[in-house]
Amino acid sequence: MVKSKVVCGFLGLFVYMVLSELLFLDYLQKMFQSPKKKNIEISRRNYMYESYTDAPLTKGQKKEVIPLCPITSPLLRGPINLTFPSELTFAKVEQKYPQVELGGRYRPHDCQARHRTAIIIPHRDRELHLKFLLYYLHPFLQRQQLDYSIYVIHQAGNYTFNKARLMNAGVREAMQEREWECLFFHDVDLIPIDDRNNYVCGSNPTHVAIAINKFGYKLPYDAYFGGVTAFTPLQYSKINGFPNNYWGWGCEDDDIGLRVYLAKMRVLRPSLEVGRYNMIRHRHDKGNTVNRLRSKYLVKAPENWKRDGLNKDMYEVISRERLPLYTNITVNVGTPAGLHPPP
Numbered sequence: 001m002v003k004s005k006v007v008c009g010f011l012g013l014f015v016y017m018v019l020s021e022l023l024f025l026d027y028l029q030k031m032f033q034s035p036k037k038k039n040i041e042i043s044r045r046n047y048m049y050e051s052y053t054d055a056p057l058t059k060g061q062k063k064e065v066i067p068l069c070p071i072t073s074p075l076l077r078g079p080i081n082l083t084f085p086s087e088l089t090f091a092k093v094e095q096k097y098p099q100v101e102l103g104g105r106y107r108p109h110d111c112q113a114r115h116r117t118a119i120i121i122p123h124r125d126r127e128l129h130l131k132f133l134l135y136y137l138h139p140f141l142q143r144q145q146l147d148y149s150i151y152v153i154h155q156a157g158n159y160t161f162n163k164a165r166l167m168n169a170g171v172r173e174a175m176q177e178r179e180w181e182c183l184f185f186h187d188v189d190l191i192p193i194d195d196r197n198n199y200v201c202g203s204n205p206t207h208v209a210i211a212i213n214k215f216g217y218k219l220p221y222d223a224y225f226g227g228v229t230a231f232t233p234l235q236y237s238k239i240n241g242f243p244n245n246y247w248g249w250g251c252e253d254d255d256i257g258l259r260v261y262l263a264k265m266r267v268l269r270p271s272l273e274v275g276r277y278n279m280i281r282h283r284h285d286k287g288n289t290v291n292r293l294r295s296k297y298l299v300k301a302p303e304n305w306k307r308d309g310l311n312k313d314m315y316e317v318i319s320r321e322r323l324p325l326y327t328n329i330t331v332n333v334g335t336p337a338g339l340h341p342p343p
């Protein structure tokens with residue numbers, strides 16, 4: 001799989017090289033034009049917030065003043081050793097973390113969190129991985145003193161998996177619940193192994209999983225943008241969200257990485273020292289066959305990205321359950337023929 005990952009990378013890079021030539025020319029042109037007011041056409045819909053306000057106080061409620069959490073949490077430990085106890089169950093994980101509120105929500109009680117992050121996990125038939133991810137991710141986020149929620153966006157049915165479309169749905173559903181200031185998109189099988197890897201957003205989109213055991217704890221290729229990424233809602237809307245039409249395995253993460261450049265932003269990354277993850281070893285999923293059209297779509301990203309993304313609602317919610325460790329949102333993402341294709 002690493003080989004074909006690199007194929008996407010080279011393709012993405014090729015498209016980026018051609019583009020940056022054009023973008024550079026375009027940039028030069030702009031540079032010598034009279035400086036126009038930059039008016040980014042962003043619809044301030046219900047989720048275009050860079051910051052958030054606390055819920056209004058109810059009548060007579062006294063605002064309890066608790067101090068802001070320290071800029072660097074005193075609870076951090078650095079490198080984490082992973083074990084995967086075979087007897088671990090979801091119930092045991094729930095018992096271990098009673099401080100997590102229903103729906104997988106948590107906020108520190110002794111200080112006011114500086115950051116509010118939604119974790120969005122695309123999912124189907126990976127319950128074992130999900131159990132271990134939650135077992136490590138909840139204490140990891142709590143040591144960072146974040147106000148966070150974990151959303152699992154579960155693809156219903158057994159049509160080919162569509163990761164990016166699930167993540168688009170996850171943004172919309174999470175932002176309707178709260179004004180998150182940071183959105184983390186997280187493979188279910190990636191366990192962060194250094195809690196200094198901050199799950200907060202930066203001035204540009206962030207590629208967070210940059211040192212994975214599977215790739216020798218370094219980038220498989222420069223333009224790599226897979227595994228775990230982070231966007232503010234505004235950054236997500238600047239790239240028009242994610243592509244909806246990558247059915248099956250491959251290249252959708254490279255398409256997203258390309259969109260960041262097409263939207264004239266750049267990619268931030270943590271250091272190789274802290275951006276470390278272990279991927280739980282797994283075989284290829286039956287329902288996620290290699291997408292034979294992936295290269296074709298990737299090359300077309302420059303002309304497609306403004307047409308295909310968050311501006312298309314291509315899912316419907318089947319159920320929403322607040323479970324002890326996460327909010328499970330089961331969605332129908334349909335097929336290339338639509339949400340309700342003829343039988």
Ligand code: UD2
Nearest residue numbers: 122123124126161187188189226227249250251253285288
């Ligand atoms: C790489 C990328 C991943 C994605 C994929 C190509 C890394 C670390 N990750 O992952 O972001 O771009 O290539 O599509 O490079 N999933 C399910 N059920 C399924 C299939 C997928 O839940 O049946 C979810 C799950 O969150 C999983 C993610 O989709 O982690 C990516 O799928 P993968 O783990 O099979 O792909 P992998 O490891 O090659």
Ligand code: MN
Nearest residue numbers: 187189279282
């Ligand atoms: Mn994987």
